[in-house]
Amino acid sequence: MRLPITGDQIKDLAAQLDPSTKLFTRADGQEYEKLIARWADNAIRQAGVVAVPVTYEEVSKLVKFASDNKIDIAVRCGGHSTGGCSSSEGGLVIDLSGMRNVTVDKDSKLIIAQGGALWADVDNAAIEKGLATVGGTVNHTGIGGLTLGGGLGWLTGLYGTVVDNLVAAKVVIADGSLLNASEKENADLFWAIRGAGHNFGVAVEFTIKGHDQTNEVYAGGYVFTPDKLIAIIDALNAKMKNPDPKASAIVVFASPPTMPGPVIVTNLFYNGDQAAAEKCFDFLLKLEPVANMAKMMPYNLVNGLLNPMAAHGGRKSLKALTLSHDVDAAFVQELFEEYARKMKENPDLAKTFMGIEFYDTTKLNSVPIESMAFANRGLYRAGIVGLEWSDPEKDMENRSWGRGFQTKCRQHVIDQNQYSEETTKTALEYANYIEPGDLIDKKPFGVNQQRLEMLKHKFDPDCLFNKTSPLVPLKN
Numbered sequence: 277m278r279l280p281i282t283g284d285q286i287k288d289l290a291a292q293l294d295p296s297t298k299l300f301t302r303a304d305g306q307e308y309e310k311l312i313a314r315w316a317d318n319a320i321r322q323a324g325v326v327a328v329p330v331t332y333e334e335v336s337k338l339v340k341f342a343s344d345n346k347i348d349i350a351v352r353c354g355g356h357s358t359g360g361c362s363s364s365e366g367g368l369v370i371d372l373s374g375m376r377n378v379t380v381d382k383d384s385k386l387i388i389a390q391g392g393a394l395w396a397d398v399d400n401a402a403i404e405k406g407l408a409t410v411g412g413t414v415n416h417t418g419i420g421g422l423t424l425g426g427g428l429g430w431l432t433g434l435y436g437t438v439v440d441n442l443v444a445a446k447v448v449i450a451d452g453s454l455l456n457a458s459e460k461e462n463a464d465l466f467w468a469i470r471g472a473g474h475n476f477g478v479a480v481e482f483t484i485k486g487h488d489q490t491n492e493v494y495a496g497g498y499v500f501t502p503d504k505l506i507a508i509i510d511a512l513n514a515k516m517k518n519p520d521p522k523a524s525a526i527v528v529f530a531s532p533p534t535m536p537g538p539v540i541v542t543n544l545f546y547n548g549d550q551a552a553a554e555k556c557f558d559f560l561l562k563l564e565p566v567a568n569m570a571k572m573m574p575y576n577l578v579n580g581l582l583n584p585m586a587a588h589g590g591r592k593s594l595k596a597l598t599l600s601h602d603v604d605a606a607f608v609q610e611l612f613e614e615y616a617r618k619m620k621e622n623p624d625l626a627k628t629f630m631g632i633e634f635y636d637t638t639k640l641n642s643v644p645i646e647s648m649a650f651a652n653r654g655l656y657r658a659g660i661v662g663l664e665w666s667d668p669e670k671d672m673e674n675r676s677w678g679r680g681f682q683t684k685c686r687q688h689v690i691d692q693n694q695y696s697e698e699t700t701k702t703a704l705e706y707a708n709y710i711e712p713g714d715l716i717d718k719k720p721f722g723v724n725q726q727r728l729e730m731l732k733h734k735f736d737p738d739c740l741f742n743k744t745s746p747l748v749p750l751k752n
């Protein structure tokens with residue numbers, strides 16, 4: 277069991293640290309409150325102390341101190357975990373907001389980003405050098421949490437996951453050592469952090485492949501009335517039979533306050549010019565959207581488009597969904613009806629959305645599933661329910677409604693694909709959308725689960741890093 281940090285331990289720790297590392301406790305008032313704030317209000321915990329280091333050596337000292345003293349530890353990058361995985365009640369939070377530097381080398385096309393950077397930092401620095409990489413579709417998410425769990429984004433069709441583009445990382449492991457991880461150095465650690473990284477240490481630096489991105493891209497939403505839903509899904513399925521890696525779509529159910537009821541938004545991305553994009557998405561244009569907000573823009577602005585529907589604050593929960601690759605439109609209609617019924621019944625949930633991601637999975641599935649920890653490769657589509665509400669009394673009830681969606685989707689995939697938990701290699705739900713306590717959390721790394729448990733024993737036998745999809749160490 278991990279312990280809270282005591283007042284004396286905070287003094288001891290402060291004496292060991294360089295003055296550049298600032299420590300904040302409740303006595304620091306607003307500054308402390310700002311540091312423990314999270315994207316979701318329900319993820320806030322009263323940390324014993326928040327440390328804001330600016331060097332890798334200082335991160336090592338913090339980790340070693342927590343390890344030696346069995347103190348509960350949390351690592352915070354973007355702070356988007358809705359399950360409180362970057363927060364600690366009474367323990368030590370390592371807040372990486374002082375480590376957001378990103379450098380980009382145009383010749384080698386490598387992006388070197390510190391472990392506290394947000395996706396906006398990466399996208400902006402890369403585009404200045406005519407480059408882009410796979411990144412989160414909401415650009416205030418942290419590169420730390422998103423990368424360590426795999427990373428899906430608008431460029432997934434072209435380049436796979438974020439971890440498919442990860443070349444190296446620097447990681448502080450549980451005993452405080454700072455290790456280089458790559459195919460050449462500590463290859464087993466490198467294998468583990470590409471998908472299950474939250475379990476293995478503090479990633480203080482990532483080296484990521486950039487790709488040429490000198491053209492502007494087409495992006496934005498088409499808004500439809502709900503009667504078009506089945507036609508939209510059928511048409512997207514047909515399109516995905518012969519997919520274009522430059523084109524992606526996220527179909528969202530949302531309830532904008534300006535509309536009389538829920539609507540369907542197809543958020544679109546095309547890495548090419550407007551004429552090519554509109555030709556690619558003509559099957560949607562023919563369905564006569566009531567609004568068309570898509571336009572040409574520099575790539576670094578695309579990941580800001582969904583920010584307004586993902587603002588900070590409020591009580592929130594993410595629920596990972598899995599759907600068949602060839603999405604069953606009638607089933608999605610059922611999900612929509614359930615969503616619309618719930619929004620009507622409980623207006624406090626009005627900011628809740630549900631999304632289904634359509635990108636070309638060819639590149640993603642060309643990477644062997646056992647080549648790294650990330651195990652969400654297969655003929656499935658990732659989906660998500662993003663619940664938001666204000667009433668703390670409804671936390672359990674709302675989460676359990678979201679879990680109901682998860683279970684329903686999983687069962688449908690099992691029935692449709694004759695999927696068997698024993699024989700399949702893939703994990704069904706995307707680990708980065710799973711929250712602690714979700715029933716499906718049992719085997720989030722599919723065929724890679726056992727090797728990860730053995731590596732956990734090697735790198736973190738006392739489970740210092742234990743918050744996101746925790747692994748139980750297994751002796752060889």
Ligand SMILES: Cc1cc2nc3c(=O)[nH]c(=O)nc-3n(C[C@H](O)[C@H](O)[C@H](O)COP(=O)(O)OP(=O)(O)OC[C@H]3O[C@@H](n4cnc5c(N)ncnc54)[C@H](O)[C@@H]3O)c2cc1C
Pocket residue numbers: 315350351352353354355356357358361362372391392411412413414416417418419420421422423424425426427428429473474477478479480586594708709743744
């Ligand atoms: C609005 C929104 C949009 C999203 N969009 C996408 C998307 O487009 N694609 C996608 O793949 N996922 C997406 N996600 C899921 C996202 O990948 C996870 O929520 C992720 O954990 C967020 O990372 P963070 O750094 O912002 O969060 P945090 O809460 O700071 O961290 C989450 C977990 O990662 C750990 N962690 C963070 N940084 C480090 C580090 N440097 N070293 C070690 N551990 C670390 C934390 O300790 C915690 O366990 C989205 C989530 C939200 C809320």
